[in-house]
Amino acid sequence: MTYIAESIDIAVIGGGHAGCEAALAAARMGKKTIMFTMSLDSIGMMPCNPNVGGTSKGHLVREIDALGGEMGKNIDKTFIQSRMLNTAKGPAVHSLRAQADKKRYTDEMKKVLENTPNLMIKQQEIVEILVEEGKVVGVVTNKGAQYICKAIVLASGTYLKSRCLTGECIEYTGPNGLKSSSDLSENLKALGIELRRFKTGTPARVDARTVDFSKMEPQYGDEHIVPFSFENKEADIKRDQYPCYLTYTNERTHQIIRDNLHRSPMYSGVIEGTGPRYCPSIEDKVVRFADKDRHQVFLEPEGEDTTEMYVQGMSSSLPEEVQLEMLRSIAGLENVEVMRTGYAIEYDCLNPLELKHSLEFKHIEGFFSGGQMNGSSGYEEAACQGLIAGINAALKVDGREPLIIDRSEAYIGVLIDDLVTKGTREPYRMLTSRAEYRLLLRQDNADLRLTEKGHEVGLISDERYNRFLEKRKAIDTELERLKNTYVGTSQKVQEIIAAKESTPLRSGIALCELLKRPELSYEDFKEVDDTRPELPEEVIEQVMIELKYEGYISRQLKQVEQFKKLEKKRIPDDINYDDVYSLRLEAKQKLEAVRPVSIGQASRISGVSPADISVLLVYLEQRRNRN
Numbered sequence: 001m002t003y004i005a006e007s008i009d010i011a012v013i014g015g016g017h018a019g020c021e022a023a024l025a026a027a028r029m030g031k032k033t034i035m036f037t038m039s040l041d042s043i044g045m046m047p048c049n050p051n052v053g054g055t056s057k058g059h060l061v062r063e064i065d066a067l068g069g070e071m072g073k074n075i076d077k078t079f080i081q082s083r084m085l086n087t088a089k090g091p092a093v094h095s096l097r098a099q100a101d102k103k104r105y106t107d108e109m110k111k112v113l114e115n116t117p118n119l120m121i122k123q124q125e126i127v128e129i130l131v132e133e134g135k136v137v138g139v140v141t142n143k144g145a146q147y148i149c150k151a152i153v154l155a156s157g158t159y160l161k162s163r164c165l166t167g168e169c170i171e172y173t174g175p176n177g178l179k180s181s182s183d184l185s186e187n188l189k190a191l192g193i194e195l196r197r198f199k200t201g202t203p204a205r206v207d208a209r210t211v212d213f214s215k216m217e218p219q220y221g222d223e224h225i226v227p228f229s230f231e232n233k234e235a236d237i238k239r240d241q242y243p244c245y246l247t248y249t250n251e252r253t254h255q256i257i258r259d260n261l262h263r264s265p266m267y268s269g270v271i272e273g274t275g276p277r278y279c280p281s282i283e284d285k286v287v288r289f290a291d292k293d294r295h296q297v298f299l300e301p302e303g304e305d306t307t308e309m310y311v312q313g314m315s316s317s318l319p320e321e322v323q324l325e326m327l328r329s330i331a332g333l334e335n336v337e338v339m340r341t342g343y344a345i346e347y348d349c350l351n352p353l354e355l356k357h358s359l360e361f362k363h364i365e366g367f368f369s370g371g372q373m374n375g376s377s378g379y380e381e382a383a384c385q386g387l388i389a390g391i392n393a394a395l396k397v398d399g400r401e402p403l404i405i406d407r408s409e410a411y412i413g414v415l416i417d418d419l420v421t422k423g424t425r426e427p428y429r430m431l432t433s434r435a436e437y438r439l440l441l442r443q444d445n446a447d448l449r450l451t452e453k454g455h456e457v458g459l460i461s462d463e464r465y466n467r468f469l470e471k472r473k474a475i476d477t478e479l480e481r482l483k484n485t486y487v488g489t490s491q492k493v494q495e496i497i498a499a500k501e502s503t504p505l506r507s508g509i510a511l512c513e514l515l516k517r518p519e520l521s522y523e524d525f526k527e528v529d530d531t532r533p534e535l536p537e538e539v540i541e542q543v544m545i546e547l548k549y550e551g552y553i554s555r556q557l558k559q560v561e562q563f564k565k566l567e568k569k570r571i572p573d574d575i576n577y578d579d580v581y582s583l584r585l586e587a588k589q590k591l592e593a594v595r596p597v598s599i600g601q602a603s604r605i606s607g608v609s610p611a612d613i614s615v616l617l618v619y620l621e622q623r624r625n626r627n
Helices: 017-028 056-066 073-079 102-114 183-190 250-257 282-288 320-327 379-397 411-422 443-457 461-482 491-499 537-548 551-566 586-592 599-605 612-627
Strands: 003-008 010-013 033-037 051-052 079-085 095-100 120-122 126-132 135-141 146-149 153-154 163-166 170-171 196-200 205-208 215-218 246-248 296-299 308-312 338-340 343-350 368-369
Touching: 003 246, 010 017, 017 033, 017 102, 017 120, 017 153, 017 379, 051 056, 051 379, 056 073, 056 095, 056 153, 056 343, 056 379, 056 411, 073 079, 073 095, 073 102, 073 379, 079 196, 095 102, 102 120, 102 379, 102 537, 102 586, 126 338, 135 153, 135 183, 196 320, 215 491, 250 282, 250 320, 296 551, 320 338, 368 379, 379 411, 411 491, 443 461, 443 537, 551 599
Parallel strands: 003 146, 010 033, 010 153, 033 120, 153 368
Antiparallel strands: 051 095, 079 095, 126 135, 135 146, 163 170, 163 343, 196 343, 205 308, 205 338, 215 246, 246 296, 296 308
């Protein structure tokens, strides 16, 4: 028997990284919001790797911050090591990665949620989504409480019909032994939502007191700390850092794994779900890369007040005793003790082709979905989807147009477009190679790309927005000054150039042209640049990137212009692809399944060829002429 408990604006189902961002966004936009979670102790939990960011993922976190999300601020409060990755390459692939104190990360996120106006948190399991005439009207808990609402964000992560597998041992639980959710899966199916089984996994946690670090290579954090949040400066967050350690598997490790493959749920046929291609288990690595005689293993601290260490690179679902044997075959781990055994987790998720770019279901109004439920993997991928779903749920309640971020504007746009246009048959992970305009979508300029949008929806304060405008103006002003500042062939200038083994000047030159040379930097000409203003480091960074990559940036901007033209060619909602007679059958089926909103989106659907797009363009032109 159900009873009406409360009437609210937005219900968020799940308290993981997607649920936290969704709930905070909705509440901060003035909507009465409740976040339902299976456990108040698992809010913002990191059940797998204890870090935020990394290659391409660092871009997502800075974009979340630029839009007004919380993940960047929270990791800035709680990191125990910070490193900028890929610094030997160009700025497009520089990615910030921070090791987190897992418990503090959860505690700080919970504190922020609890102190956010308009937001209530409840430890309740949602078992039913109430839908009337194709529109959500409420949710029901397993205790019979009914909450009337105007919009819902589904952010259930890996909890739906989840089961954890370690060898022959199968436990019907969520991550870290938490309760799984079964009834909601059946309800979603009854609503006509297609579910599929995915799988991911996590390695063992070991006791640092039983590790011989002298046999490993220490990995230290950066001396110069770059914050994730654009609201922080280095001085605000600089602190003592903890080292990680690098060691390697060996032939003995690999033989132990090969001898026990028949006991791995993945190879014995017990696991039904599809695993992540880009984060394979150690069993997968040994089988797929049989020619490799070793694999990297990183020992990463899980926090300041614990001896638990995460064994990065050793994700496994082998039996407990086999995991211990293979770990003890590795240098530095000969006497290691396992505190938590690794496991694989299998769970229900949906087909993201059922979603619009706003992350609203196509056939259920007011119902949004974000995070691993959409077939993605990773905290950062989940958080950015939760943020967009929460923003759009709030905009929906207000009767406003949704926030759609396209592929040319952010990695977030690439991720969502990939999911809702191409779908995924395995847990989706963000990669820099997926972003065709990655020189424009750098992590360093995420604020320049997205702060305006965050302010428009109400998540960026006027104070922060004004600071952003000042920064943008400072960049433009300095670029213009450098174009109009000339240096001659004085002895001092030639000495500066010679010191950097650069070609000597034959005549005077604009400073902006001189700074385009890769070997010369802004600081080199400080003594001879009399009109140079005092500028923040972040402004100088943007000025230098704009100058040194001007040609490449200009080329990508032209590509974006062409991309935008195709995105503006809208496809009518009522189109019947069977009426497009010259369209191939496969193209008709794929177009009907996705129902793209533009020619640009249609062109990115797998199985739709350039010839099909030409046919579609001709049809749309003929249709317009008839009307």
